[in-house]
Amino acid sequence: MTTTAAKTTHVAIVGGGWAGMSAAVELASRKIPVTVYEAANTLGGRARRVMTNGLALDNGLHILVGAYKETLRMIRMVSGTGESANLLRLPLRFRVEPDFRMHAPRLPRPLHLFAAIVFARGLAVSEKVAAMRFMQSMKSNGFRCERGLTTTDLLQRQRQPHELIECLWGPLCIAALNTIPDQADAQVFLNVISDCLAGPRAASDLLLPKVDFSALFPEPAAEYVRRRGGLVHPGQTATSLRVLDDGFEVTASHTRRYSHLIIAVGPHRLEKLAGNIPQLAPQLEMLRQFDYQPIYSVFLQYPAQVTLPEAMIGMRNSLVQWVFDRGRLCNQPGMLGVVISASGSHQALARDNLAQQIHEQLAQRFSLPEPLWSQVIAEKRATFTAKPQLQRPANLTGVPGLFLAGDYTSSPYPATLESAVRSGLACARSILNFDD
Numbered sequence: 001m002t003t004t005a006a007k008t009t010h011v012a013i014v015g016g017g018w019a020g021m022s023a024a025v026e027l028a029s030r031k032i033p034v035t036v037y038e039a040a041n042t043l044g045g046r047a048r049r050v051m052t053n054g055l056a057l058d059n060g061l062h063i064l065v066g067a068y069k070e071t072l073r074m075i076r077m078v079s080g081t082g083e084s085a086n087l088l089r090l091p092l093r094f095r096v097e098p099d100f101r102m103h104a105p106r107l108p109r110p111l112h113l114f115a116a117i118v119f120a121r122g123l124a125v126s127e128k129v130a131a132m133r134f135m136q137s138m139k140s141n142g143f144r145c146e147r148g149l150t151t152t153d154l155l156q157r158q159r160q161p162h163e164l165i166e167c168l169w170g171p172l173c174i175a176a177l178n179t180i181p182d183q184a185d186a187q188v189f190l191n192v193i194s195d196c197l198a199g200p201r202a203a204s205d206l207l208l209p210k211v212d213f214s215a216l217f218p219e220p221a222a223e224y225v226r227r228r229g230g231l232v233h234p235g236q237t238a239t240s241l242r243v244l245d246d247g248f249e250v251t252a253s254h255t256r257r258y259s260h261l262i263i264a265v266g267p268h269r270l271e272k273l274a275g276n277i278p279q280l281a282p283q284l285e286m287l288r289q290f291d292y293q294p295i296y297s298v299f300l301q302y303p304a305q306v307t308l309p310e311a312m313i314g315m316r317n318s319l320v321q322w323v324f325d326r327g328r329l330c331n332q333p334g335m336l337g338v339v340i341s342a343s344g345s346h347q348a349l350a351r352d353n354l355a356q357q358i359h360e361q362l363a364q365r366f367s368l369p370e371p372l373w374s375q376v377i378a379e380k381r382a383t384f385t386a387k388p389q390l391q392r393p394a395n396l397t398g399v400p401g402l403f404l405a406g407d408y409t410s411s412p413y414p415a416t417l418e419s420a421v422r423s424g425l426a427c428a429r430s431i432l433n434f435d436d
């Protein structure tokens with residue numbers, strides 16, 4: 001094993017997910033040397049490509065929203081093309097089978113939201129009035145609520161009807177926070193609502209990927225970094241980290257020294273990797289209070305002529321929460337992708353059984369032949385549970401030059417691509433400001 005000393009600024013980033021790659025791009029764009037270590041052979045972490053039967057699928061079906069400003073900026077920055085090459089941008093549109101439809105027309109705010117609620121199908125007039133009353137009341141409070149409330153507490157205090165919660169607020173909460181309303185922090189829910197629904201009209205747009213999630217950002221990000229002299233090493237697991245008097249030591253296949261270190265691994269990996277760094281004890285203690293929620297993605301390959309009426313459709317009273325037509329989105333004819341967020345009864349089913357039940361529920365609604373094959377990908381720790389009063393570690397650690405990046409670090413957002421990207425950028429900017 002060799003040890004190489006770093007005399008000038010050279011940043012090691014451990015973790016090639018969206019947080020780590022955002023930090024790398026930001027630093028490389030300012031000519032700071034970076035080296036990224038990623039344990040997996042494919043970059044992207046929890047939003048990455050998984051090859052199945054020769055098709056580029058994802059480990060999880062993801063969507064982005066227009067409010068993801070930094071994520072979209074990063075994608076544009078590394079791709080060298082406009083966003084439309086890789087993402088389908090749709091005005092906010094919910095079709096939830098069997099009977100709920102909501103569509104925000106391209107009008108300036110707040111008219112887009114007003115029109116979406118007034119013209120929604122499947123809601124009684126009293127429910128539409130309640131939805132508008134809720135938005136108005138939250139707006140007048142600056143989208144702030146009492147600490148410690150769950151989303152269910154908040155919606156009940158605001159006298160939101162059961163049907164409205166079932167059709168709109170509940171699915172929004174589960175999709176955004178990956179946590180059911182009974183457990184989800186009301187303030188985090190309001191942060192998302194405020195940014196997505198009460199922001200400029202474009203913030204409420206849905207962005208559906210036309211390519212897999214490694215190709216969308218982490219891989220072009222790696223190319224961007226390499227073109228500027230940085231190193232990105234997929235398939236290199238960091239096995240040990242040490243804090244030195246004048247920097248940091250990272251051991252993977254070799255041991256190397258760096259001036260700065262950004263640890264960008266998922267929250268449940270931090271203890272194993274950095275448990276030997278005593279200065280991180282407070283952060284590790286916070287992470288012991290975390291618990292996690294799964295996300296299941298079920299891919300069903302039908303004959304190529306099978307399509308759905310829209311690219312993304314929700315379903316009520318079904319195991320299926322959202323189904324995506326990847327023929328329309330990613331040029332994968334006949335491929336339907338189903339997402340099931342948060343914990344639930346589906347976790348008790350064997351994978352074949354789950355795929356079969358999903359197929360039967362889809363086939364009841366849309367006319368479908370038997371699938372040719374199916375694939376279930378269960379991410380058991382997809383995100384942390386966004387429960388009330390959860391303390392999340394800051395990006396700065398108390399050790400000069402040592403940073404934590406990831407969707408779990410302190411942020412108004414739940415665990416999302418945007419919180420991951422923003423955390424990486426925050427670490428990079430701290431290094432840049434320090435060195436300026």
Ligand SMILES: Cc1cc2nc3c(=O)[nH]c(=O)nc-3n(C[C@H](O)[C@H](O)[C@H](O)COP(=O)(O)OP(=O)(O)OC[C@H]3O[C@@H](n4cnc5c(N)ncnc54)[C@H](O)[C@@H]3O)c2cc1C
Pocket residue numbers: 014015016017018019020037038039040043044045046047059060061062063064236237238239264265266269273295296297379381382383405406407408415416417418420
């Ligand atoms: C199925 C699923 C669906 C989701 N849907 C959405 C969605 O629709 N919209 C949305 O915004 N967000 C969604 N999310 C959340 C989003 O994917 C995450 O918030 C985001 O990808 C987290 O990125 P990260 O960089 O913080 O962490 P990670 O993606 O976990 O990256 C950490 C990286 O560190 C690497 N690593 C770990 N240990 C080591 C080591 N010792 N050495 C080197 N490398 C190491 C890992 O391999 C990994 O690549 C979803 C997540 C899942 C799982």
